Amino acid sequence: MKNDIVLKVSDLKTYFFTRRGTVKAVNGVDFELERGECLCLVGESGCGKTVTALSILRLFDSPPGKIVDGQISFDSLDLAKCSSAEMRRIRGKDIAIVFQEAQSALNPVLTIGNQITEQIKLHLPLDHTRTVERAIMMLGDVGIPSPASVMSYYPHQLSGGMKQRVLIAMSLSCDPKILIADEPTTAVDVTIKAQILDIFRELKVKRQMSAIFITHDLAVVAEIGDRAVVMYGGKDVETAPVSEIISRPKHPYTQGLIDCLPDSSRSKNRLMSIPGTTPNPMDMPPGCAFHPRCPRAMKICRQQEPTKTSISDGHSVSCHLYT
Amino acid sequence: MGKSWLRDYVIKRLIYSIIIAWGILTITFILVRIGPSSPADKYLANIAARGADPVQATAAIEARYGLDKPIYVQYFNYMGNLFRGNWGWSFSTSMPVIELIKTHWIYSFQLILLSSLFAAILGMLIGIYSAVRQYSRMDYTFTFLSFIGISIPNFWLGIMLILFFSVNLGLFKTYYDTTLPLFSLDNLKALILPVITLGTGMLAGYVRYTRSAMLDNLKKPFVTTARSKGLPERTVIGKHVFRNALLPLVTIIMFDLGSIVFGGAYLTEIVFGIPGLGQISFNAIFANDYPVVVAVTLIGTFIVLLVNLATDISYTYLDPRIRYG
Amino acid sequence: MANKLLDALSSVGHRMSSSMRLINYYWQRTKRNKLAVFGLAFIVFLVALAIVGPFFTADPTAVNFDEKEIPPIGFTTQQSMYDIASNTFTTKEVNGTWKHPLGTDSKGSDMMAMIVSGARVSLLVGLIATGIAIILGTIIGVLSAYMGGWVDNALMRFTDIVMTFPFFLLLVLVVFIFGPSLAFIVLAIGLTGWTGTARLLRSESLSIRTREFVTAAKALGATDGRVVFRHLIPNAISLIIIIATLSIPGVILAEAALSFIGLGDPTVPSWGVILESGQHTLDTAWWIAVEPGIMLFLTVLAFNFLGDGLRDAFDPKSNV
Numbered sequence: 001m002k003n004d005i006v007l008k009v010s011d012l013k014t015y016f017f018t019r020r021g022t023v024k025a026v027n028g029v030d031f032e033l034e035r036g037e038c039l040c041l042v043g044e045s046g047c048g049k050t051v052t053a054l055s056i057l058r059l060f061d062s063p064p065g066k067i068v069d070g071q072i073s074f075d076s077l078d079l080a081k082c083s084s085a086e087m088r089r090i091r092g093k094d095i096a097i098v099f100q101e102a103q104s105a106l107n108p109v110l111t112i113g114n115q116i117t118e119q120i121k122l123h124l125p126l127d128h129t130r131t132v133e134r135a136i137m138m139l140g141d142v143g144i145p146s147p148a149s150v151m152s153y154y155p156h157q158l159s160g161g162m163k164q165r166v167l168i169a170m171s172l173s174c175d176p177k178i179l180i181a182d183e184p185t186t187a188v189d190v191t192i193k194a195q196i197l198d199i200f201r202e203l204k205v206k207r208q209m210s211a212i213f214i215t216h217d218l219a220v221v222a223e224i225g226d227r228a229v230v231m232y233g234g235k236d237v238e239t240a241p242v243s244e245i246i247s248r249p250k251h252p253y254t255q256g257l258i259d260c261l262p263d264s265s266r267s268k269n270r271l272m273s274i275p276g277t278t279p280n281p282m283d284m285p286p287g288c289a290f291h292p293r294c295p296r297a298m299k300i301c302r303q304q305e306p307t308k309t310s311i312s313d314g315h316s317v318s319c320h321l322y323t
Numbered sequence: 324m325g326k327s328w329l330r331d332y333v334i335k336r337l338i339y340s341i342i343i344a345w346g347i348l349t350i351t352f353i354l355v356r357i358g359p360s361s362p363a364d365k366y367l368a369n370i371a372a373r374g375a376d377p378v379q380a381t382a383a384i385e386a387r388y389g390l391d392k393p394i395y396v397q398y399f400n401y402m403g404n405l406f407r408g409n410w411g412w413s414f415s416t417s418m419p420v421i422e423l424i425k426t427h428w429i430y431s432f433q434l435i436l437l438s439s440l441f442a443a444i445l446g447m448l449i450g451i452y453s454a455v456r457q458y459s460r461m462d463y464t465f466t467f468l469s470f471i472g473i474s475i476p477n478f479w480l481g482i483m484l485i486l487f488f489s490v491n492l493g494l495f496k497t498y499y500d501t502t503l504p505l506f507s508l509d510n511l512k513a514l515i516l517p518v519i520t521l522g523t524g525m526l527a528g529y530v531r532y533t534r535s536a537m538l539d540n541l542k543k544p545f546v547t548t549a550r551s552k553g554l555p556e557r558t559v560i561g562k563h564v565f566r567n568a569l570l571p572l573v574t575i576i577m578f579d580l581g582s583i584v585f586g587g588a589y590l591t592e593i594v595f596g597i598p599g600l601g602q603i604s605f606n607a608i609f610a611n612d613y614p615v616v617v618a619v620t621l622i623g624t625f626i627v628l629l630v631n632l633a634t635d636i637s638y639t640y641l642d643p644r645i646r647y648g
Numbered sequence: 649m650a651n652k653l654l655d656a657l658s659s660v661g662h663r664m665s666s667s668m669r670l671i672n673y674y675w676q677r678t679k680r681n682k683l684a685v686f687g688l689a690f691i692v693f694l695v696a697l698a699i700v701g702p703f704f705t706a707d708p709t710a711v712n713f714d715e716k717e718i719p720p721i722g723f724t725t726q727q728s729m730y731d732i733a734s735n736t737f738t739t740k741e742v743n744g745t746w747k748h749p750l751g752t753d754s755k756g757s758d759m760m761a762m763i764v765s766g767a768r769v770s771l772l773v774g775l776i777a778t779g780i781a782i783i784l785g786t787i788i789g790v791l792s793a794y795m796g797g798w799v800d801n802a803l804m805r806f807t808d809i810v811m812t813f814p815f816f817l818l819l820v821l822v823v824f825i826f827g828p829s830l831a832f833i834v835l836a837i838g839l840t841g842w843t844g845t846a847r848l849l850r851s852e853s854l855s856i857r858t859r860e861f862v863t864a865a866k867a868l869g870a871t872d873g874r875v876v877f878r879h880l881i882p883n884a885i886s887l888i889i890i891i892a893t894l895s896i897p898g899v900i901l902a903e904a905a906l907s908f909i910g911l912g913d914p915t916v917p918s919w920g921v922i923l924e925s926g927q928h929t930l931d932t933a934w935w936i937a938v939e940p941g942i943m944l945f946l947t948v949l950a951f952n953f954l955g956d957g958l959r960d961a962f963d964p965k966s967n968v
Contacts, residue, residue: 059547063458091553099551104544109566109643119552154643170552346809351821358825470683470956474949476901478908479923479941486930486937586816590905594927605909608824620821623814631812 006210007033007056007095007178012070012080014048014055021282025051027234029070030308033178036208038200040215040225040242042257046278048234049214053180055080056212057091074178093123096171100183102163106155112139113151116170123174138169142199161192168199172207179203180212185220200224218261222246227314230254233279233289240315250317252294288320296321329646333636340632347624351617352401405621411614415607420614423603424622431599435588438518442525443576449526450533454541455560465530472527477587481520481594488516498596521591524583532575536568543567570642577634585623674886677961684957690950698771701764706748708765708917712756717933719744720751720759725932751935753925759939766919766940770947773834773903774896780838781899782892785845786884792846793853804850811843819902823911830913833906837899845891852884886962893955897948904944919944 009031016023026048033039041049054060056072056079072079075094077086099105107115116135120126126134132151139147142165155163164184171179181200185193201224203209213225221228221242228245230238230253238251249255256274276293279285285292291301298320306318404410410420453462489495495516503510540546541564549563550556589601596602600619607615639645678684719725721744728739744751750759792803810818822836906912907920914921919940926937 057551059551088553088555091551093553097551099544099548101544105548107545107549107563107567109570110563111643118554118558122553156644167548342805343809343812346805347812350809354822354825467683470949470952474897474945474952476904476941476944476948478905479937479944482923482927482930482937483941486934490931490934585814586905589816589820590908593909604820608820608909608911616821616824620813620817623817624812627814628812 004035005032006035006074007212008071008073009052009056010071010073012052012055012072013068014051014060015066015068016060016064017066018064023281024234024284025065025281026055027284029231029234029236031229031236031239033210033212034227035210036204037226038204038211038213038224040213040221040228041231042215042218042221042228043231044216044278046281047231048281049231050182052231053097053182053212053214056180057095057097058087059091059097092119092171092176093174094176095178095180096174096176097180097182098164098167098171098184100186102160102167102187105167106163108155110154111151112153112155112158112166116151116166116173119170120173135173138173139166141172142166142169143195144169160188161195164188164192164196165199168196172203172209175207176209178210178212180214182214183216185215185217197224218246218257230257233284234281235289235318237290237319238315238317240311244312244315250311250315250322251290251319252296252321253290256293256295288318329639332639336632336635340628343628344625347621347628348402348405349398351621352398355613355617356397410618413607413612413615415610415612415615416603420618423615424600424618427598427600427603428622430597431588431592431601434514434517434521434591434597434599435584437514438521438525438588439584441518442522442529446526446529447533447572450530451537451560451565453530453534454537457538466534469527469530472523472530475523477520477524478590478594480523481517481591484516484520485594499598517591517595517597520594521584521587524587525579528579528583529576532572533568536572537564540564540567570638573641574634574638577630585627674958674961678957681953681957681960683953684961687950687953687955687957690946691954694767694947694950695771697764698768701767702761705761705764706758708757708761710757710761712752715748715752715756716754717929717936718742718748718752719933720935720939721746721749723751723935727932750939751933753922753936754929754933759922759935762917762922763919763939763943765917766922767943769830769916769918770900770903770944773830773837774900777834777837777841777899777903778892778895780835781841781895782845782888784838785842786849786888788842789846789849790853790884793850793857800850803846807843807846810840811847813840815840816902816905819906820909820911823906828906828911828913830916833903833911833913837902841895841899841902845888845895848887848891849884852887856883890955890959890962893951893958897951900947900951901944 009029012026012029013024014026016025029048029052031039031041041052043049051060051065055067056074058067058079067080070080074090077090079087079090106112113132113135116138117131120131120134124131124134136147136151139150144150144162144165150158150162150166155166158166168181168184184200185196188196197220200211200213204211204224213220215221225242227239227241229236230245230251232253238245238249238254240250245254246258249258253274256272259272260274262271274293279289279292285302287303288294288297288301288306291297294301300320304320306320306323308316308318309322310316311322408421410424412418413420413423416423449465453465456462485495496513499513499517503513546559546564549559554563585601588599589604591597592599592601593605600622604616604619606612607619717725717727719742723744725742726739727742728737730737748758748760750763752758753762788803788807792800818840819836822840823833826832826836903912904918904920904923907918908924910924912918912921922940923937923944926933926935926940929936
């Protein structure tokens with residue numbers, strides 16, 4: 001039996017209308033987030049995963065970008081259509097997001113303390129002392145040493161890993177129901193990556209928070225995810241629990257991603273890669289977006305977009321091989 | 324890092340400024356000396372105009388002002404005099420130059436202060452608005468207007484304002500009334516047209532600089548982070564973006580002081596008859612009154628030097644990356 | 649022999665055609681900015697006016713008190729005259745005529761003639777003084793960057809010192825000391841206005857010096873001189889063009905301002921002088937102040953539009 005669903009994205013389409021053409025960054029994405037689970041959005045750069053995350057909180061630049069279709073159901077609201085005031089209430093409080101570029105995601109001229117407490121003051125009815133206490137506690141929770149002194153530091157005085165932790169602490173400061181993490185391990189080196197994954201694991205256990213974890217790294221998905229949504233060309237192409245995605249991938253793209261992982265048990269000479277490049281969002285190929293690179297493409301793949309089919313409970317694919 | 328570094332930096336800048344100050348005085352001295360007419364000639368022209376005997380007068384002047392001594396002695400005398408506050412004698416007004424300056428500087432000061440405030444405040448507001456509403460009709464209008472503001476010759480603008488508001492509409496007097504007490508409302512009213520004249524060029528510049536600084540910062544990732552916290556847009560713009568834009572803006576504004584403000588103030592004073600330092604320099608030119616022209620130039624230059632120094636030092640306080648770097 | 653000649657010609661031709669292509673590319677980008685095009689058109693018009701105008705207009709220095717203070721065509725003013733003998737005021741209406749389409753000044757000189765010869769003055773001063781300032785600034789800046797060490801230090805301190813002087817105050821001082829002849833005014837503006845260029849060229853040279861293609865060229869054996877000529881100058885040229893276009897209006901205004909305060913060359917009919925004389929007759933003959941001012945304003949505006957357009961065209965990051 002499914003747990004209750006905290007977020008449901010239905011047929012989301014976010015386009016960017018620029019002078020040079022319309023960029024269909026997200027072109028029909030569906031998924032559900034269950035309470036307490038960690039859902040991973042997986043895919044190569046440019047597949048629309050970041051824009052999907054931004055769309056949930058409507059954080060993309062609004063003159064060029066617009067949600068043209070679809071629904072984002074959260075807590076009896078449709079986030080795609082709700083007012084700015086309602087959106088601002090939810091941001092940072094019910095749904096929080098952590099970005100990947102910790103280097104530049106913090107305001108360089110304000111102290112860490114200032115940046116954390118402003119969020120707490122905005123959403124929680126605490127007085128000043130309690131606010132500061134809470135901020136220090138959050139910083140400690142993510143493993144920042146001597147958090148009380150860090151409060152008066154400026155971002156440039158911290159290392160990359162510390163900054164990333166600060167961002168995570170900030171996002172958790174108001175106890176959000178959903179945390180969206182956009183590639184938090186991509187821009188950091190391996191040791192920090194391990195530390196950050198540890199933090200996320202701990203958070204999952206301690207807080208039972210629902211999370212959407214965006215990454216292109218299947219290894220991370222395996223370590224931390226409960227379910228995964230594989231994205232390609234602005235659409236979701238396969239959704240399944242992580243164990244099934246890894247052991248029984250159905251979509252040729254997912255299979256390709258798994259084959260790409262270096263595996264020392266296989267004594268092959270070359271690393272595998274998926275031939276070709278990701279499609280240009282302004283100029284998508286007709287039919288199935290993956291067909292130019294697909295080793296099992298058929299005639300119909302060039303002509304028609306595949307529909308979603310359910311393989312088993314909780315596992316669905318969009319591929320003509322299975323319709 | 325920390326306190327001692329800051330102190331060292333300030334000391335370094337002070338020494339540097341002293342070197343520049345020395346350079347300024349030396350260059351001025353050289354210019355005055357290599358001019359085709361020696362200062363004696365200029366005094367001469369005046370004396371001759373009053374009917375005295377040129378030859379005797381020349382000798383007397385040269386002895387009095389030490390112009391017959393070798394150049395390096397003159398140089399030391401010059402430096403010494405300047406430090407002691409002896410800035411020469413203005414014979415067109417028959418008083419020591421320093422007295423002349425004491426009575427007139429306040430008029431320049433109030434003009435420049437009011438114009439700068441007007442230009443800075445209005446300029447920043449319009450610049451922020453333009454950046455936030457980029458590509459809107461208002462933005463294009465403001466950009467166009469700022470081109471016009473930069474391009475209007477400010478002395479002509481002053482004359483046109485007088486033509487329109489004083490001559491045709493009779494709203495203001497055509498000439499500045501010096502009998503008005505400085506802190507009166509009447510004085511403020513009399514300063515409206517001059518402040519608009521001097522301020523317009525500065526305003527246009529501030530609008531462009533603010534707009535571009537804001538635009539640069541609006542693109543940065545920390546802005547998205549701020550929004551993602553749920554902060555209202557006015558806080559995002561006013562607290563997060565503007566404070567970052569302010570840093571380079573402050574330096575640009577301060578350094579611009581030298582190039583635009585003093586030249587503009589000089590001309591504005593002349594057009595409106597405001598008896599500030601520009602006006603007395605202007606009068607001195609016609610009367611061949613050397614020391615006054617030199618003194619006004621030096622005052623302007625030293626103010627620029629001090630402002631540069633102050634900006635330099637305050638920037639290290641404003642930018643935490645430098646203060647705690 | 650013939651082969652070598654053909655080779656040389658083809659390389660020159662190649663160089664020229666690639667320059668032409670470059671020029672065309674930047675011109676296309678500039679053209680899209682309508683304001684810049686207007687600016688350029690006005691400047692061309694002004695240049696034509698300056699060169700050809702004097703042949704078609706009256707003598708600007710001709711004085712004729714009978715025809716003083718005639719308004720421009722289409723306007724009518726009242727002129728009062730006081731006759732000492734009969735102790736009466738007579739007022740008559742004066743109309744603009746085609747003989748003096750822009751009116752006359754207080755001495756009866758034709759305004760149009762004066763404006764046209766003023767154009768000549770402004771453009772000449774603008775071009776030559778800017779040229780001096782830019783050449784001087786470029787030499788100092790590039791030299792400073794390339795010599796480095798104490799030369800760089802000394803030159804930059806010197807630049808700082810000169811830069812601290814407010815430009816106009818320094819100019820006034822210099823012209824006051826040395827005398828207001830046109831040649832000297834041009835020289836003075838050039839010799840006081842080079843500091844910005846020097847700074848910009850120095851930083852451009854320093855940045856080019858550390859760029860990879862210079863290292864590559866040097867690795868292939870290029871000498872410093874060769875690097876300067878073949879690599880630095882072409883990259884710097886676009887910067888120099890923009891600096892020049894944006895400096896000319898300041899220079900023209902500086903000359904006009906000097907004339908306005910009486911430090912201009914008295915033998916030369918500059919717009920600033922006309923403006924100054926118009927100040928005193930604002931109530932009776934407003935056009936004397938308005939016309940030269942409009943010309944100054946439009947000229948400065950045109951150069952600013954063009955300069956800004958060029959700057960956007962040359963900036964690879966801006967999407968023109």
